[in-house]
Amino acid sequence: MGSKVTIIGRNKQYIPEEEPEISMLAKRDMSGFMDIITGHEVEEVQTTADGKKKVIARGEAEKVEFIVDEILVASGRGPNHDILHPEKGGINTDARGWIVVNEFLETTRPGVWAFGDANGKYLFKHVANYESRVVFYNAIMKQKIKIDYHAVPYAVFSYPEIARVGMVEKEAIEKYGQANTLIGFHKYEDTAKGNAMDVKDYFVKIILEKNTKQILGAHIIGPYASILIQEIVNLMYTNEENPEPVIRGMHIHPALSEVVQKAFYSLMPPEHYHHILGHMGLESITPG
Missing domain, CATH: 3.50.50.60 (FAD/NAD(P)-binding domain)
Known part of the structure; x- marks a missing residue:
């Protein structure tokens, strides 16, 4: 402005x-x-x-x-239990003040449910939308649907845009080992659409388990990252959680979605990936 x-x-x-x-x-x-x-x-x-x-x-x-002239302090978010007073209803909160819920999103008071920012799990509107469906099936339809947070996506609506789902590379290597971790990588500029947009160094990074090709996480920086990552999020909600549908699926050319597909074509060990980052001037840590 x-x-x-x-x-x-x-x-x-x-x-x-x-x-x-x-x-x-x-x-x-x-x-x-x-x-x-x-x-x-x-x-x-x-x-x-x-x-x-x-x-x-x-x-x-x-x-x-x-x-x-002016100062904006971004100090994060916290619970508003001082307004809600859940303790008056026999509803427990944790040490930080978030309402405690079980795997069905029911509070410590039977028949009372909490979702969205109230339970402090993930402070995103799309997570609240998902949780509201779980609460509907459990509270209204009397089912027993467990909450599933294994692939919660989010985006930073900055310029450039950033989107993420699942693990970061360090988490994957700590859990599965460097030898069992693969990185899928492709730059926007190496697709026809990305080249036409004249963008430089923006990319898709996907983290997979080597043996099963299970998708562990994905990270995108560049135009429409919040849209592009949805293709990967949907894969993570399949039974196999592997990239086969995207690899086999026909992608429109020239469309930016090709950068996601080509990232799955370009799988490499973490050390190879970090060698590429070094050439891009983006290597700051020792991989693993």
């Missing part, structure tokens, strides 16, 4: 929940539109003589100061 924006994050990684290479690429591209300072903790805010605000933040080796 024409404002000069500075972002300060205490974590060294710009978007700590994402893969390091995704975070690096996002920071690199977004730095063209704003100043991004990571690894710094805001220690103090002072008021200047002309009514502006002086922000003082310290990192491991340096202190930064700058003058701003």
Whole structure:
């Protein structure tokens, strides 16, 4: 909107929940539109003589100061049990204040159910929509449907857009071992549509278990990432959870969805993948 924006994050990684290479690429591209300072903790805010605000933040080796008009503090979200008072109904909350539910989303008070942000599981509207269906079948239809969170997707609606579902690479290697982990990778620019869009370095990354080809997670950075990842999410809700339907399915050419299919064609060991990242200038950690 024409404002000069500075972002300060205490974590060294710009978007700590994402893969390091995704975070690096996002920071690199977004730095063209704003100043991004990571690894710094805001220690103090002072008021200047002309009514502006002086922000003082310290990192491991340096202190930064700058003058701003307004400050937005993004401190996360928390429960509003102080408004709901669930304890009056005999409904337990956990140490953080979220309402405790079982695998059927029933609270500690029989016949009372909690879903969406109230139970603190995943604070996304699409998760609440899914949970509401589970509650309907259990509370109204008297069924016993268990909640399933094995493939919860989400997106960061930034520029570039980011989308994720399932495990990150580090989690997969810790659980299955590096020798049993495969990475599927393809860049937007190496498809006809991506080339026509003139986008650089955006990519699809898919993590699979080597023997069964089970999809463990997927990460996309680039235009329409939140749409493209749905093809992978749907695979993760099949019985086999493998890429065969996408590999065999005919994809429209030239359409951006080809980048997802071609990522499944390009499976490699993690060390090969990190070699590619090194050439892209996105390698910051030792794989595994």
